[in-house]
Amino acid sequence: MSEATLQQLFGDVIRDRRDKQKLSQEELADQAGLHRTYIGLVERGKRMPSIEMVRRLALALNTTMTTLISNLEKGIRKQKPELLEQKIPLPFHRVRKERRPRPR
Numbered sequence: 001m002s003e004a005t006l007q008q009l010f011g012d013v014i015r016d017r018r019d020k021q022k023l024s025q026e027e028l029a030d031q032a033g034l035h036r037t038y039i040g041l042v043e044r045g046k047r048m049p050s051i052e053m054v055r056r057l058a059l060a061l062n063t064t065m066t067t068l069i070s071n072l073e074k075g076i077r078k079q080k081p082e083l084l085e086q087k088i089p090l091p092f093h094r095v096r097k098e099r100r101p102r103p104r
Helices: 005-020 025-032 036-043 051-060 066-079
Strands: none
Touching: 005 036, 005 066, 025 036, 025 051, 051 066
C-alpha cells in the first residue's frame, strides 16, 4: 500500500475491526444505521466519514471513537508516517462580510 491515503487507512481500521467481530458489511451497516454500500466505500477509502458516522461505526463495532482513531494513527505510523506531519489544506470558505444597512 505505497500510496495509502488517510481514507484508505481508516477503511483498513474499519475492515479489520469488522472482520475480527465476524460481521458482514451488511450486518455492520444494519447495526450502525447505514447503507451497506456506504460501508464498502468507507472500507475501500472512497469516503471519509463524518464525526457522526465514526460515532455510529464505533457503537456498532462495540468500541469507542478514540480507539478507532488510535488504531488509525498506529496504521499511519506503520505505513505512511509522513501523513502525521503533512499539513492538509482546508477548503476555502468565503467569509461573509457584515451587511451594511441599506439607505432608505
